[in-house]
Amino acid sequence: MANLADHGNQVACAACVMSPLCNSRAVANGAPSPVELRRRIAAGERFYEAGSGRDTIFALRAGFAQVSLDDGHGTHVVRFLLPGDAAGLDSFAGGAHRTETIALEDCEVCVIPAYRTELLGRYSEATCVRMRELLSIQLAEAESHAAMLARLTAPQRVARFLLDLSRRWADRGYSSTHYKLPMGRRAIGQHLALTTETVSRMLSDFQAKSWVDLPWREVRILGMEKLRELLAGTPEGKAHQQ
Amino acid sequence: MANLADHGNQVACAACVMSPLCNSRAVANGAPSPVELRRRIAAGERFYEAGSGRDTIFALRAGFAQVSLDDGHGTHVVRFLLPGDAAGLDSFAGGAHRTETIALEDCEVCVIPAYRTELLGRYSEATCVRMRELLSIQLAEAESHAAMLARLTAPQRVARFLLDLSRRWADRGYSSTHYKLPMGRRAIGQHLALTTETVSRMLSDFQAKSWVDLPWREVRILGMEKLRELLAGTPEGKAHQQ
């Protein structure tokens, strides 16, 4: 287990959204840890599949993954997971996952059976509260994502996407201006509801304006403020209200 | 309080998503009820405003409302509330509502302070589990909504919208083919990410095909199967995969 960190960015448990569970007073007093085991998942493998794997939550320790949903009209990438993020919280309703999660790089995850969180909830009110917080945050993000799809233009979506990743890496103590982009253009498009061609065009455009530099599957943000202005719709880039 | 039911459809507590809380064993044994009070809210009034009203949940007993989100690029209607639905669950993260909820008809709501659910959670594990379920369901719906915006055409969105309301009314024991449509075309558009003109055109088109009849702010579905086919993209209405 010595070289797990080699596979890219990794977070300390302290930065993980699940840490309040692992480090609750109940666990300190002898209650079972929420984490059943740690598992390595190779790039391209699934954490869990849609319809299967009832009632398991995952915390991503290292690597990069995508959560996607197929409702019969094609695949939509619901969100990308960075180290410290949780996956599978949608399984509390009905006990089956409706989404699937795929590793985009080699990943290391903590496997948390849902029954353990419920068990833990009996000893620790903080656990219940924390689970509600996590779900509430993801709900807020999902609603915000829908609002984005509803109102932003293609360039704004791509700008928002880059700024989003920037902020999330910064939250974890990494650079906000230089980070990996391990997913392909297609996956970005499936996340932003754009075609691969449009994503490619927007990124090329940003690069031509020297707002970003784009080595192979990396981003270096050069004009953070320009991207923010585009997203806000400031100078001539009219922000269409309604 | 005698004629509250006059304002339209109403659900018995048994059909309310919050009923497992109100009827938990803990409450039967003397724990405080989650409902602080019942309140009437006139059409056009707000349940709560964005940024304000920290930590209050609402259960809609009678009437019709919309939950909307403004992120600086315009308003997006996140969902419509039918009797028995809950509002305000997004406030668990951070304690402030990011959305606002407006009554579209005169409403009657149960006001549930979040601290009471936490209090109740101490006595009753079922309460914790139920809150998780509710959040998980709303998360699943929000993700599904985003996927819809990402992949469906305008006619498909409107068809899905009509079928969705049909199913939800049916779940509550009302007609699945004839129901009120209390919101305006603009609000429908803000929910489906379409303009009022497009919503109007799609509805007119459905009516011309005799798939629906549209009296003033009502729907009568005549060709449920046709709408389903359109949504699924069956005969010539190609379902674009990716």
Next chain:
DNA sequence: CGTGCAGTTGAACGGGGTCAAGTGGCGTGG
């Protein structure tokens, strides 16, 4: 080398947005 996939770029198309005009219901005030 040939095949295949990821990404880029160009040209043309079309779905839905934009703009505009028109209708009808409803409340208000003369």
Next chain:
DNA sequence: CCACGCCACTTGACCCCGTTCAACTGCACG
């Protein structure tokens, strides 16, 4: 009582943004 303004909704004509279709590059694989 009607005149008027207002607002929700409808309908038509035009246009633009992002999709579609296609060609091309570069890199990884056998």
